[in-house]
Amino acid sequence: MATIKDIAKRAGVSISTVSYALNGSPKVTNETTEKILAVAKELNYIPNAAARSLKTRETKIIGIFLTDFSGAFYGDLLQGTKELLVRKGYELIVCSGKQSRWMLPERMIDGAIILDVTFDSEELIRYADRGHKLVVLDRELTHPNINQVLLDNKAGATLATEHLIEEGHRKIYAVTGPSGSFDSKQRLHAVMQVVERTAGITLAIIEGDFNKEGGEHAAKRIMAEHADGQAAAAVFCFNDEMAIGMMNYIAEHHPETRVGEHIHIVGFDNLELAAYSQPRLTTIDYSKRKWGALAAEQLVKLISGAEVENERIYVTLMKGKSVGTA
Amino acid sequence: MATIKDIAKRAGVSISTVSYALNGSPKVTNETTEKILAVAKELNYIPNAAARSLKTRETKIIGIFLTDFSGAFYGDLLQGTKELLVRKGYELIVCSGKQSRWMLPERMIDGAIILDVTFDSEELIRYADRGHKLVVLDRELTHPNINQVLLDNKAGATLATEHLIEEGHRKIYAVTGPSGSFDSKQRLHAVMQVVERTAGITLAIIEGDFNKEGGEHAAKRIMAEHADGQAAAAVFCFNDEMAIGMMNYIAEHHPETRVGEHIHIVGFDNLELAAYSQPRLTTIDYSKRKWGALAAEQLVKLISGAEVENERIYVTLMKGKSVGTA
């Protein structure tokens, strides 16, 4: 492993000259710079990240912390994050699990994006107190070193609920996420607001889990309550994954029940998968890529010491065929 | 940021004693160890990863390089990798894109698992030549510092093809992956072997891309060739993603054509998504979790200097409802 020392010796200059030349400093003659670069190539020189960051106190790496690697949901978000970071000269690494959290305090990463409910807010604040920069996507946290980029859950849930109401549905089921989820709480709150200000609407809340299983369980219960087959059910699943689970359950166990006709479903997220569902799921859409890119941008600003305001990701209603008129 | 120096001063001992104590060396009295630990806690001491790895020349981090973050496919694999690594005292980071490759030569990671066709084999060999340890999941590479953990493509493709033949199909379409894919090549080779040694089978090869689009294009072509509706088509899609794309295309454009009856499809991978397809896709199954775990295990062994043999992941035929008798 060649070091700048080796290059210096070989090129007949001092190590500081090598360092300057390698970093493109104008203090060194073009001539010597070229010579040094040539020697570096010849020696297969590769800088040592540890040594560099020991000195500079930065790694140019950003970490994003996810609850798990299951993915279906994260693809575009990660892509968006990555693209922006690369443009800003940073690298992205994806981490998951409690064990990897040391990377932040030990300065292996220059900052982190958090999308992991299992990460305690207290722990995050501790890190922020120590000067680490964070962007959170899944909670509200006020701290000078923390910025939030949250989905506009209120708008999304309102759009979804109002859509069901406009189509003439009077009894609405809301299938929530797990109890700890911030997004789920916000969505439920918005749903309840809409219901309260609209006359003649009944709301039934079913606790879900943001997974397919949750949608299946909810489907089971809803189908049981509508066993007589007279009234159509209208359901707002707080994410697409559960909506898909619900549609799959219905297709399998109640083939005579048609989504969009006997049961009406709206989701949230507009997963790629939702586009392939039969019928196409009506859902709340937003740009996951933009979400990731914005989070990254905020983090980079935070690291550079700039003041940043919290941001919001806007959502729209994406009409499919899973909701029909009552 | 407290350092061991600060702790030494505060505890009235030398920095080497602190270092030993922090690393649980038996050379230090319990008494002083306790005292040092107490001071460390009091000072909120956090070790500095850069300094440590500058000295130890290791980071205890393993990187896995993927072509993209799209995920659907990788979830379990990453989970399996992660679990094993954590058990062995390593951390896993997920990387993608050319830019992140510096992490290997600059020793930011102790080794890498490669599942990224865009990573040139020559580049990998260069790294291996420099002493870096690698495990490749998507190609064959013989080098003392590189280990392979490959799918048993031959067995899988043979199982799939023979299944179609056993069900009485005589004309078989093979929808391949992109031309650069090692897995695709191996699968195609196996398919051709089966066809050659079985009388009366015709094989049509359609180049795909391992994405849904590839499946759709292939579906279009196959449906056109079977426009008369007389002969049923039998298709082996080289991965589930294409098989799903094919099924979706058919459901959308040829609702009268029933998969498992008028067209017979077998996939490869047994994605979670395949379990939700209608009808359930017949496919080749293998444990993605085990694949990841085995790759990690091999890499850890390689790093520890042990001799390791290349490994293979065994596959089985998972019968669904997408293939029926001719």
Added chain:
DNA sequence: TTGTAGGCGTTATCAA
């Protein structure tokens, strides 16, 4: 324009 030298925070080799 180039060289000297100190230091970043640890580990590890010697002595004591």
Added chain:
DNA sequence: TTGATAACGCCTACAA
């Protein structure tokens, strides 16, 4: 059992 001290590879005043 503990303490000096020299690396590890790089950056950066400051000096020449």
